[in-house]
Amino acid sequence: MTATTELKKNTLGPWQIVFFVIAAAAPLTSMLGGATGAIAIGNGAGTPGAYVIAGIILLLFSFGYSTMSKFMTSSGAFYSYIAHGLGRPLGVGSALLAVVSYTAIQLALYGLFGFFANDLVKSHLGADLPWYLYALLAAALVQFLGMRGAELNGRFLGFFMAAELLILLIFDIAVVLRGGGPQGLSLQPFMPATVFHGAIGVSVMFALASYVGFEATALYREEARDPERTIPTATYLAVGVITVFYALSSWAVVVAHGVNAAAGAAAKDSANFWFTVNTQFAGAFSTSVMSVLLVTSIFASILAFHNALTRYLYSLGREGLLWEALSHTHPIYASPYKAGWLQSAMALAGILLFTVLRADPFLVVFNWMSALATIGIVGLQLLVCASIIRFFQRDRRGQGLGTTLVAPVLAGLGLLYALYLVISNLPILSGTDSPLVRSFPVLLLLVLLAGVGASYWIRNNRPELYQRFGALLDEV
Numbered sequence: 001m002t003a004t005t006e007l008k009k010n011t012l013g014p015w016q017i018v019f020f021v022i023a024a025a026a027p028l029t030s031m032l033g034g035a036t037g038a039i040a041i042g043n044g045a046g047t048p049g050a051y052v053i054a055g056i057i058l059l060l061f062s063f064g065y066s067t068m069s070k071f072m073t074s075s076g077a078f079y080s081y082i083a084h085g086l087g088r089p090l091g092v093g094s095a096l097l098a099v100v101s102y103t104a105i106q107l108a109l110y111g112l113f114g115f116f117a118n119d120l121v122k123s124h125l126g127a128d129l130p131w132y133l134y135a136l137l138a139a140a141l142v143q144f145l146g147m148r149g150a151e152l153n154g155r156f157l158g159f160f161m162a163a164e165l166l167i168l169l170i171f172d173i174a175v176v177l178r179g180g181g182p183q184g185l186s187l188q189p190f191m192p193a194t195v196f197h198g199a200i201g202v203s204v205m206f207a208l209a210s211y212v213g214f215e216a217t218a219l220y221r222e223e224a225r226d227p228e229r230t231i232p233t234a235t236y237l238a239v240g241v242i243t244v245f246y247a248l249s250s251w252a253v254v255v256a257h258g259v260n261a262a263a264g265a266a267a268k269d270s271a272n273f274w275f276t277v278n279t280q281f282a283g284a285f286s287t288s289v290m291s292v293l294l295v296t297s298i299f300a301s302i303l304a305f306h307n308a309l310t311r312y313l314y315s316l317g318r319e320g321l322l323w324e325a326l327s328h329t330h331p332i333y334a335s336p337y338k339a340g341w342l343q344s345a346m347a348l349a350g351i352l353l354f355t356v357l358r359a360d361p362f363l364v365v366f367n368w369m370s371a372l373a374t375i376g377i378v379g380l381q382l383l384v385c386a387s388i389i390r391f392f393q394r395d396r397r398g399q400g401l402g403t404t405l406v407a408p409v410l411a412g413l414g415l416l417y418a419l420y421l422v423i424s425n426l427p428i429l430s431g432t433d434s435p436l437v438r439s440f441p442v443l444l445l446l447v448l449l450a451g452v453g454a455s456y457w458i459r460n461n462r463p464e465l466y467q468r469f470g471a472l473l474d475e476v
Contacts, residue, residue, distance in 0.1 A: 058214065107369045189251050219307075
């Protein structure tokens with residue numbers, strides 16, 4: 001069969017891309033995990049307001065991101081944007097940083113999947129198996145599905161995304177219909193006095209971490225129908241839907257426990273913080289379904305990130321920064337299947353490494369790797385904001401100041417604050433005060449600088465390759 005390098009065109013509409021993005025964000029997992037942590041140690045009952053703040057920051061980011069996407073022609077996402085705004089060296093550095101960050105989040109999710117899958121099987125069947133067996137099974141299924149193209153994956157993710165959003169919505173509606181908990185229904189969780197009470201920064205940090213993956217809309221540009229309209233629409237829809245569900249569901253669980261009691265309940269029994277009130281308001285069967293959907297939510301997120309990282313590797317292969325074979329697409333499914341095999345091999349190596357090290361799947365694999373990924377991805381988002389400003393500073397291309405300057409400046413300030421919060425609160429986010437974890441910001445900076453250094457080496461020794469990288473637009 002003849003190798004091709006073309007992805008399947010005109011395949012994805014805006015909602016199918018939204019499925020990838022929301023599945024990556026894993027709303028059910030984010031609520032049962034991130035929201036609980038924010039309520040327990042952040043601003044307590046004001047956590048719903050923190051999700052609104054995070055949503056506003058990322059919506060501002062999306063204005064500039066979507067505007068610049070109109071002038072991008074490849075699926076390179078972050079590194080392409082940064083290359084065209086801030087120059088090829090930072091573009092190469094950000095490409096390496098993106099691969100490390102997305103690989104870390106995938107490993108985190110494999111650890112989480114293994115942990116909760118074993119917990120589910122043990123509670124129903126009594127079998128207590130090592131977490132890595134579930135992780136390896138998930139990796140095999142992810143590779144099988146990922147190779148079969150974005151269209152099939154979009155439908156698959158759409159089903160599981162709808163299921164987890166529905167179970168949250170059932171709980172939300174039940175809380176409203178039954179008038180809330182001991183203090184009744186209240187909008188107090190959205191009031192400034194409540195939102196800005198306590199450790200608001202910690203809650204915003206947890207909230208922003210729950211959005212990781214929304215920026216992947218641009219990775220599907222080459223497979224989208226009418227990408228100039230589809231990518232911006234999908235980005236706005238993704239941020240909007242995620243924000244509404246996060247704010248609504250976190251509000252529902254707060255009022256279900258009672259505004260004054262929520263923080264204490266989350267701190268006392270975080271594992272059952274949601275399940276207890278879900279059983280009370282929506283019934284035991286709903287809670288059983290929720291526990292199953294928690295596992296499928298994590299799997300859907302793994303699959304979504306697999307697709308995203310595969311397209312990163314595909315783009316880097318096509319640019320010549322990695323092996324050219326990674327740009328080959330499947331002769332039947334037109335998927336970047338060789339990049340997919342490499343991505344699966346990277347995930348397998350990580351799972352095996354943590355297995356050999358006897359790392360706890362939740363306390364180490366998930367907590368440490370998700371902290372590493374959050375730093376990297378927020379840092380990349382900050383670089384993209386700067387790139388958008390610089391890109392349109394040279395030529396406005398008929399676009400308004402609101403989306404080319406005001407929005408990215410405001411988003412950049414918010415993300416800079418978020419990055420400060422993540423780094424200064426690493427022990428809280430990662431669950432450990434380990435010196436290794438504290439060194440994550442430095443390690444990621446070294447990754448970025450290594451990519452920049454590699455770019456200068458390429459420019460001096462392989463100038464033809466250097467010119468290929470990001471050469472779809474003006475010289476930068």
